[in-house]
Amino acid sequence: MSDARIRNKLIEMALQARELAYAPYSEYCVGAALLCDDGEIVTGCNVENASYGATNCAERTAVFKAVSMGNRAFSAIAIAGGKKGAQALDYAYPCGVCRQVLREFCDPKRMTVIVCRSVDDYIEMTLEELLPCSFGPENLEG
Ligand code: THU
Numbered sequence: 001m002s003d004a005r006i007r008n009k010l011i012e013m014a015l016q017a018r019e020l021a022y023a024p025y026s027e028y029c030v031g032a033a034l035l036c037d038d039g040e041i042v043t044g045c046n047v048e049n050a051s052y053g054a055t056n057c058a059e060r061t062a063v064f065k066a067v068s069m070g071n072r073a074f075s076a077i078a079i080a081g082g083k084k085g086a087q088a089l090d091y092a093y094p095c096g097v098c099r100q101v102l103r104e105f106c107d108p109k110r111m112t113v114i115v116c117r118s119v120d121d122y123i124e125m126t127l128e129e130l131l132p133c134s135f136g137p138e139n140l141e142g
Contacts, residue, residue: 077111
């Protein structure tokens with residue numbers, strides 16, 4: 001991502017969103033901030049459930065929120081995750097399901113994924129690097 005101001009904003013919003021994580025079972029708290037093509041930033045956190053399989057990841061919370069608000073094109077996402085109360089955050093890479101959900105709405109070569117611990121400590125990749133040889137909506141076109 002070339003614009004450092006936008007990257008900083010995404011990281012700050014992902015860190016903030018992480019504060020809202022509902023993770024009483026794993027105590028692993030994740031926040032995400034998704035940059036929509038119109039410039040809007042939509043956040044999400046993980047939302048766990050007593051029936052563990054009903055848990056939703058932070059990235060998918062953000063994507064589903066954005067789509068339900070009318071945004072279907074994204075160009076970047078920042079993700080901040082780590083054990084609650086731990087000294088340092090992890091570089092919390094998105095799980096396989098979240099990679100595929102992002103793939104539905106993004107050009108993999110253009111989509112930037114930022115895993116971050118702070119505004120000065122992050123790793124940036126493309127979705128294509130994280131999900132090579134992917135399957136997407138174009139595969140289903142006549
Ligand atoms: N989690 C996410 O929010 N995003 C991911 O990409 C990986 C995992 C959440 C789900 C669960 O609440 C907790 O982290 C531990 O798996």
